[in-house]
Amino acid sequence: MPEAPFRRALLVEDELSLSEALKAVLEDLGMAVTQVTTLAAAWAEASGPGEGHDFVLLDRNLPDGDGLALCSRLREAGYGGAVLVLTAEGEVESRVEGLDAGADEYLAKPFSWEELEARIRALSRRSARGAGAGAAETPVTLWMTDLDRLRIRGPKGWIELTPLEYKLAARLIGSKGAIVGRAELLREVWGFQMLIPRTRTVDHFLGRLRRHFEDDPENPKHFLTVRGAGYRFLP
Numbered sequence: 001m002p003e004a005p006f007r008r009a010l011l012v013e014d015e016l017s018l019s020e021a022l023k024a025v026l027e028d029l030g031m032a033v034t035q036v037t038t039l040a041a042a043w044a045e046a047s048g049p050g051e052g053h054d055f056v057l058l059d060r061n062l063p064d065g066d067g068l069a070l071c072s073r074l075r076e077a078g079y080g081g082a083v084l085v086l087t088a089e090g091e092v093e094s095r096v097e098g099l100d101a102g103a104d105e106y107l108a109k110p111f112s113w114e115e116l117e118a119r120i121r122a123l124s125r126r127s128a129r130g131a132g133a134g135a136a137e138t139p140v141t142l143w144m145t146d147l148d149r150l151r152i153r154g155p156k157g158w159i160e161l162t163p164l165e166y167k168l169a170a171r172l173i174g175s176k177g178a179i180v181g182r183a184e185l186l187r188e189v190w191g192f193q194m195l196i197p198r199t200r201t202v203d204h205f206l207g208r209l210r211r212h213f214e215d216d217p218e219n220p221k222h223f224l225t226v227r228g229a230g231y232r233f234l235p
Contacts (some may be wrong), residue, residue, distance in 0.1 A: 004030025005124030006055035006082065011035045012042045012067060013059045013086070022057060025113055029120065031055065035216065038064045046074060047144045047153065053081060055120070059104075060087040068101040075102035078143040078173065082123040086111075143235050145170045154213040154222070161212070168205050169213075172223060172233035181230040184224035206231060 009026045012036040013019040027032045034053065038041045039062050046053065056074070060067040071083055084105040104126070105119050142152040150166045151158050152173070161169065167189045172180060185202050186192040206225065210217035224232050 005120050006031055008032045008053045009055045009057060010042060010045060010053040010064065011036070011057050012037075012039070012070065013057070014038065014063055015059070022116075025116060026027055026057065027118065028121075038062055039067065039070045040064055040072050046079070046142055047077070052142055055081055055115075056083045058083060058085050063104065068097060068103070071101040071103050074142070078176075080235060082126075084119060084123060103135070133142045143173055145173060155215065156213065159212045165205060165208055165212075168202070169209050169223075169233075172231060173235075175233060177232060177234060179226050179230045185231065202231065 009031045011019060011022055011026065011033055013022060013035070014159060016037075019035055020036070021036055023033045024125045024228075034045055036045055042056075042058075043052075058067045058071060065086060071085065074083070082105075083103045084107060085101075085103040086107055088109045104123055107116060107119060142153065145166075146152070146158070147166075147170070149160065150163060151160045152166065152169050153159075168185065169183065171189060182202050186199070190201065203225070207217070207225055209223045210220045213222055222234055224234060226232055
């Protein structure tokens with residue numbers, strides 16, 4: 001049996017008969033499938049505890065809004081899996097909107113099951129080339145911040161933090177990969193109005209974040225120090 005293109009799929013489709021047919025196709029390809037019918041349910045599933053999904057099959061026209069809003073929100077939260085958007089609209093403008101929202105592929109209804117399967121497999125190959133061998137077998141963690149509870153969701157699930165740990169982590173995650181200087185962090189997180197040359201406050205707290213979130217704190221993959229420049233976060 002051929003290897004599954006992705007391991008876990010989130011299927012967001014409100015037309016129940018179509019949803020069941022799509023689920024059957026995805027399961028035939030070897031994927032575990034979670035079905036939801038609204039944007040709210042999809043977001044709750046994506047941001048909740050659990051293993052996570054490495055593929056999202058998303059209808060654009062949903063009862064509580066445009067599916068592209070979910071796509072944009074997922075990308076802003078750091079989701080790195082593949083997203084394929086289904087729509088009844090086939091115009092160029094609609095396809096551009098989908099790609100701009102962060103979709104990887106756009107398929108207009110009506111479509112053939114063969115075309116759907118081909119596009120899913122093509123997405124899997126592109127994901128593997130972009131992330132290295134074996135990437136298609138590994139679900140991408142959706143990083144989430146929760147200010148109300150001072151917690152962040154990473155590879156190990158939700159982690160509750162101290163207020164300063166949370167402020168530092170949220171600031172770096174919000175930078176979306178950009179380098180943030182030490183003076184900027186001291187000012188924004190700790191409220192220092194002038195640079196204290198010898199303080200290792202940022203490094204100390206960064207070490208705490210690594211112990212919380214990294215598999216190997218000595219060789220971090222997410223909360224990084226950029227020598228001579230500052231700090232950055234990679235999902």
